[in-house]
Amino acid sequence: MAVQYSCCETEFFIRIVIITLLVLFAGLMSGLTLGLMSMSLVDLEVLIKSGTPSDRKHAAKILPVVRRQHLLLCTLLLCNAAAMEALPIFLDSLVTAWEAIILSVTLILLFGEIFPQAVCSRYGLAIGAAMAPVVRILVWICFPVAYPISKLLDLLLGKDHDALFRRAELKTLVDLHGNEAGKGGELTRDETTIIAGALELSEKTARDAMTPISETFAIDINAKLDRDLMKLILEEGHSRVPVYYEQPGNIIGLILVKNLLTVHPADEVPVKNVTIRKIPRVSETMPLYDILNEFQKGHSHMAVVVRDHSDAELSATEKPTDARDVRLDIQGERYPQEKSLKSKRALKKWKSLPSDTNVNKSKSKKWSNDFHSEVLHINDEPLLNFTKEGEAIGIITLEDVIEELLQEEIYDETDLHEGSQ
Known part of the structure; x- marks a missing residue:
């Protein structure tokens, strides 16, 4: 097309204004495409809840606009393409064809792509919030064309593009x-x-945090609480002491050291005559999160870790259970666990937390079946041999789980005393 308007005519200045507006509009669409589409819904929700006051206001304005991402993308690209296609038409009426091509490419590249995207990549939140009303209007204008394309993209690619961090x-x-x-x-x-x-x-199991049976201080249920045994218990410095029957691997309960305050060493009272509390038995593959949740219920802050052979016994036709659906075992029963052992770290010396004075009265179905008493009742009948139901391989306490959470050793008064000797 030949040149129709020369300099200093009214139509010439009108074309200049239109060309300037087209370049600015194309740059705005290009910058908003980069600025708005780079913000995920998760990022905006985080800013709304925990951002600075200004960021919260900006994110609240932007979130409704970017919620339908494909519709927004189609609208911005359609507007940008329309502005860039219209620019050579108006330039062609002012300059020659080859000059129109060079000017349109230069203007679009510099002022329609590079500068707007550079600015919006840095101040995208503020610019997006300021232009949110304009974008809403453009969405409605382009809706007849943008909506079918956005629905096709939803069908092919899916609606949700928000990928949370693993x-x-x-x-x-x-x-x-x-x-x-x-x-x-x-x-x-x-x-x-x-x-x-x-x-x-959640990736660590009871075996990762337990203390091996060989390193655990425990007492025989048939032993007598004489002066030597009482002195040994006090020297160990634990608030809870496991009690075994016949062999150290057959842990049947525990005693609270504070309950021994009324026992006189000269009486040589048998251990079975003092209050012995039941101790839960957990699989070695039980996740530490489940153990922590059960410890919080107050039934016990110590548990026996037993070897798990359930994975080898599961047949190929059996449907595995959910890894979080875990049952604890007090009476010697076994429950299959799906979660396998992830890793094994260096075993550390076992310690227990100070005993609780308040016991949670609510009973947990996961913690025991028909469990009505925390105390182990000793009578003339033979005691249970838990080694037949599952080999005890260690002891785990609440402090062991907390140490895994803190990822460092917790030193108490006894540790400091032993270290100074």
């Missing part, structure tokens, strides 16, 4: 936000360690 990715993200990473993060080393420990807790 556990390993979230752990890495937390590490990068630590102040030791040198990236300006605010999290301290202890905070990142505890968060990482909480993320890893």
Whole structure:
């Protein structure tokens, strides 16, 4: 098309204004495409709940606009394409054809792509919030064309594009936000360690945190609480002591050291005559999160870890149970566990937490079946041999789980006393 308008005519300035508006409009659409589409719904929800006051206002305005991502994408691209296609038409009426091509490409590249995207990538939240009403209007204008295309994209690609961080990715993200990473993060080393420990807790099992039976201090139920045994119990410094029958691997209960305050060593009272509390038995493959949840109910802060042979006994036709559906065993029964052992770390010395004075009165179905008493009643009948039901391989306490959460050893008064000797 030949040049129709020369300089300094009214139509010439009108074309200049239209060309300028088209370039700015194309740049705005290009910048909003980058700025708005780079914000996931999860990011906006996080900003709405925990961002700065200004970020909360901006995210609240943007969230309804980007909720239908494919419709928004089609609208912005249609508007951008329309502006870029119209630009050479108006340039062609002012300059020659080859000049129109060069000018349109240059203007679109610089002012319609590079500069707008650079600005919106840095200030996308504020610009997106300011232009949210305009984007709403454009969505309705382009709706007849954009909606069918967006529905096709929903059908082919799916509606939800929000990918949450996996556990390993979230752990890495937390590490990068630590102040030791040198990236300006605010999290301290202890905070990142505890968060990482909480993320890893579901992958660890009872075997990872237990104390082996060979390293556990336990007393025979037929022993007498004479002066030597009482002195040994006090020297160990534990608040709970496991009690076994016939052999150390057959743990049948535990005693609270505070209950021995009324026992006189000269009387040589048998252990079976004092209050012995029942001790739960858990599989070695039980996740630490489940053990922690049961410890919080107050029935016991100590459990016997038994060897799990259920994985080998499951047939190929059996449907595996959910890893979180775990049953604890007090009376010697066995329940299959699906969650397998992930890793094994170096075993550490066993310690127990101070005894509780308040016991939760609510009973848990996971903790026992028809479990009406926390006390083991001793009579003339032979005691149970739990080794036939499952080989005890260790003891796990609430403190062991907390140490896995903190990812460092908890030192009490007894540890400090022993270390100074």
